[in-house]
Amino acid sequence: MHPILNDIRLISFDLDGTLVDSVPDLAAAVDKVLEEIPLPPAGEDKVSRWVGNGSLKLVERALTDALGSSPSQQHLEQGHSRFLYHYGQDVGSRTRLFPGVVEALEGLSAQGLHLTLVTNKPQAFIQPLLASLGLEGYFALCLGGDALPQKKPDPAPLLHVADHFGLSPSACLMVGDSRHDVAAGRAAGFRTLAVPYGYNHGEPVSDSRPDALVDSLAELVAPAANPFSARSRA
Ligand SMILES: O=C(O)COP(=O)(O)O
């Protein structure tokens, strides 16, 4: 068990960039929107830097980049609605779980922790994506970016989750890949843990100073090192 879990009763996981590498399917949908306009495709590298503030922001960043200036409100709304259509057609065929995720979810559920999902991805895509990856059984509550008026980095979704389970935020941990997860967690009074392998607008997530950082979520459930075995080898 990782020491950050001491006295923790609930974990809120971020989805994109933390549990799943979803950029291939997100970029495919963004590029279909651009192609319809028509504008040149963005590709996965750029899209990985634009993910994190929900689908409307993703489309706004893609249109601004391709047009060289901000889109009109009407073009943004049309582009967003086409994005929701295209992404909804295929949320999961190229999306993969990051290493260590299933191991962590299995181990943490076995310890009786409440596992929840707090993502800025629209609510409608969560269940189909979890189902396509075999993850649908693990989470007691899933909150999408459009479930409440506020999304991360606002603490409201995390406070909602803690309140739903009648828990103090100090008994809760936010696990994510971006500065928005760390900021939301800190503002909500959750402990924060980050992974460095996801999407954080091209910057190291360590810059946002989470309480802990792990290279793989499997480290959350790894057995604590046994000091006697180390001594006996010496
Ligand atoms: O849809 C997004 O922008 C990112 O979603 P996330 O909060 O799961 O990283």
Ligand SMILES: [Mg+2]
């Ligand atoms: Mg994320």
